[in-house]
Amino acid sequence: MMEKTKDVTDIFANLDEKVDIIFRYNMLMNVYQSIPREYTPGFFMSEIEIHTLGFIQRCPGMTAKQICQLTFRTKGTVSSMLSKLEKDGFIEQKVNPENMREHNLYLTEKGEQTCRKHIAFDRRTTADYLMAASEYCTPEEINGYFKLTAFRTKYFEDVLQREKKRYAEIVKERKKESKK
Template sequence: MKSHQAIMDSSPIIAWIHNISLNQQKYMKRKFKDLDLGHDVRYIMYIYDNPNCSQEDLVNMFCQSKGNIAKVLRKLEDGGFIKREVDPENRRKYKLNTTEKGRQLVPKYRELSKNWELEVGIGEDELELKNRIREIAINGMKLTENNEG
């Protein structure tokens, strides 16, 4: 049985999305063999797109524990992708920014990611699909936020 045969009509859509994510990560890992970043690249990209963001921003965005985020940030900082600076307005917080190494990685990663999308059939004309998936992701975040209180 070929692995793609496990994608069944009866599978929940989240299983398909998870499969897509894992396969995209495998593809990217092969392209960036020397980096061993896996899913951690998403944090670099978020920091790149949101200069001076905080660890708390990452906790909220990615639904990860503070401890897990701190561990990943340490790895990314040790790898030279990000830098943490004490926030002068709140000395208990850090402002996060990409380093030159991180700033060089993001455009390369995005280009390869776009190539992967084209290879699997997600074209430039799929704006409606992309917007709908983004909307679902936001709704999921809101739903979990509303149920936490």
């Protein structure tokens, strides 16, 4: 029995316009995420900081290395951020007694309260977005967006890993060549 081939012609229609839509969305989200918000009086946090607290809340005892993997940030960037969060009283680090080189991360009460406020903010913002989207899209289209976004995230996580590996190999090869 012959399998039907999907007709993807329509998907590729207006490809340049679709590329621009994705680019503008990504740029807009970068700006949106860079705006510090005051979840705790007197303390403004970036999206990366507040979501890091959320990761720690969902997985108490996680490590800085795990935060690096979740946020796609360098060890130095994450280390600086964690130091700031600890200094400001949102997290505490404890040495793992089974591996003295490993520090486990935990929220303080202040960190827990801040997370709760952020969860409420995210839920309210997302609900507002979904209500506005429902004026323009069907529920199936909205759910399709989330399905596609989940796929796109996984797809680009894989691309990122391949590109990082490829880049590291090129750098290594160039260093070998320059020593000749």
